[in-house]
Amino acid sequence: MVEEYEFEIKRKDESGKVYYQTYRVPKDQISTVLEGLLYIKENIDHTLDFRYSCRMEICGSCGMEINGKPRTACSTIVKQLKKDHVKIEPLKHYRVIKDLVVDMDPFFEKYKEVKPYIIRNDDGVYDRELKQTPEQFYEYANYSMCIKCGLCMAACPIVGSDPQYLGPAPLAAAWRFIADNRDEGAKYRVAVIDGEEGTSRCHFSGECTEVCPKGVDPSFAIQKLRKVSFKIELASLFGRS
Amino acid sequence: MVEANKEIKEGIWSWVKFLRKGIGYFAFALHRLTGIVILFYLYLHYTVLSNLLRGQASYNAIVRSITYGPYDSFLVLDFLLALVIFYHGANGVRLALNEFGIGLNHNKALFYTFEIIAMILLGIFDYYALQFVGVGF
Numbered sequence: 001m002v003e004e005y006e007f008e009i010k011r012k013d014e015s016g017k018v019y020y021q022t023y024r025v026p027k028d029q030i031s032t033v034l035e036g037l038l039y040i041k042e043n044i045d046h047t048l049d050f051r052y053s054c055r056m057e058i059c060g061s062c063g064m065e066i067n068g069k070p071r072t073a074c075s076t077i078v079k080q081l082k083k084d085h086v087k088i089e090p091l092k093h094y095r096v097i098k099d100l101v102v103d104m105d106p107f108f109e110k111y112k113e114v115k116p117y118i119i120r121n122d123d124g125v126y127d128r129e130l131k132q133t134p135e136q137f138y139e140y141a142n143y144s145m146c147i148k149c150g151l152c153m154a155a156c157p158i159v160g161s162d163p164q165y166l167g168p169a170p171l172a173a174a175w176r177f178i179a180d181n182r183d184e185g186a187k188y189r190v191a192v193i194d195g196e197e198g199t200s201r202c203h204f205s206g207e208c209t210e211v212c213p214k215g216v217d218p219s220f221a222i223q224k225l226r227k228v229s230f231k232i233e234l235a236s237l238f239g240r241s
Numbered sequence: 242m243v244e245a246n247k248e249i250k251e252g253i254w255s256w257v258k259f260l261r262k263g264i265g266y267f268a269f270a271l272h273r274l275t276g277i278v279i280l281f282y283l284y285l286h287y288t289v290l291s292n293l294l295r296g297q298a299s300y301n302a303i304v305r306s307i308t309y310g311p312y313d314s315f316l317v318l319d320f321l322l323a324l325v326i327f328y329h330g331a332n333g334v335r336l337a338l339n340e341f342g343i344g345l346n347h348n349k350a351l352f353y354t355f356e357i358i359a360m361i362l363l364g365i366f367d368y369y370a371l372q373f374v375g376v377g378f
Contacts, residue, residue, distance in 0.1 A: 067261070068260050068261045069261045092251065092255075093251065093255075157255040157256045157258075157266070157269065157270075158255075159255075160251035160252070160254075160255025160256075161251065161252055161253050161255050161256065203269055203272070203273075203336075204265065204269065204336055204339060205262075205265050205266045205268070205269030205270070206263060206265025206266065206269075206348065207262060207263060207265065207266050209265075210262070210263040210265070210266075219265070219348075220345050220346075223339050223340060223342055223345050224342060224345075226340050226342075227340075227341065227342045
């Protein structure tokens with residue numbers, strides 16, 4: 001007899017009805033949760049919807065709540081969950097469109113607010129590259145690993161209680177560019193991140209860092225941002241920009 | 242600011258979902274819980290003290306009514322309150338240090354260190370509190 005995993009999936013149909021559906025997936029056919037979902041889609045129930053793309057933890061599309069924790073389905077090995085029963089739900093703190101597909105638009109809108117690109121005071125025309133030492137690179141390297149999967153937003157208890165809070169990923173992105181020696185846009189970002197819905201909302205539960213599949217440390221970045229914001233705000237009081 | 246979708250709001254329940262969470266989450270959730278307990282105690286304390294406005298007899302009567310038995314029967318609650326205050330205080334110092342960028346790379350170690358120090362201080366407090374009410378060792 002073939003051994004099987006039991007996938008219990010939270011579903012939401014077009015009418016908005018929410019229910020759990022259980023599928024049995026042969027253990028010898030799959031390795032990751034995403035493979036399990038694809039097996040179900042191809043062999044059992046083609047109406048099941050979920051989002052995925054790269055299958056190798058690069059695109060950040062397949063974020064979902066697996067056994068009560070936000071994870072990317074492609075990099076979650078079912079065997080490592082140490083349970084034959086796998087409970088899968090859509091990410092918390094996002095509006096569910098259908099089954100495991102959530103609306104990521106508000107997340108990306110927040111992301112855009114922190115101006116996640118290099119800002120320069122000059123005209124941006126150069127005849128040579130902008131130099132950067134390895135030490136300067138390592139200042140922000142960790143934060144450039146973010147794949148925008150949004151798991152940190154689903155894990156953050158403050159995003160849960162205050163959906164307007166910018167959240168860990170946008171704030172980590174702000175730090176990624178502020179820490180970049182080529183960037184000169186800190187003062188513009190501080191205007192956004194130092195507001196009521198910015199860094200002061202973080203109460204440092206550290207769950208964002210715990211769930212990040214890429215090892216990014218948003219909680220560290222937020223504390224660093226507070227320090228930078230304080231310095232910039234203090235300098236502005238004395239008329240310095 | 243992005244208009245938030247109210248449909249996704251979990252409310253303060255997202256503060257007390259301990260399952261599969263890291264130690265940082267426990268520290269966060271307990272900090273909130275102990276903060277509420279301290280706030281509640283503060284107002285209770287004000288309420289009791291406000292009896293002084295009605296004169297010495299009134300205040301003494303209410304103090305007598307809540308302290309009876311061989312020792313101060315509120316002593317157990319006082320110890321629990323001290324536990325809550327020492328926990329909250331120690332974690333608060335850690336968070337303040339973190340906000341200044343101190344100890345961020347060793348945050349978990351810092352949490353354990355501060356809590357151990359807090360519990361030692363609590364033990365010393367409890368010892369002197371018991372001595373004060375006449376319980377000998």
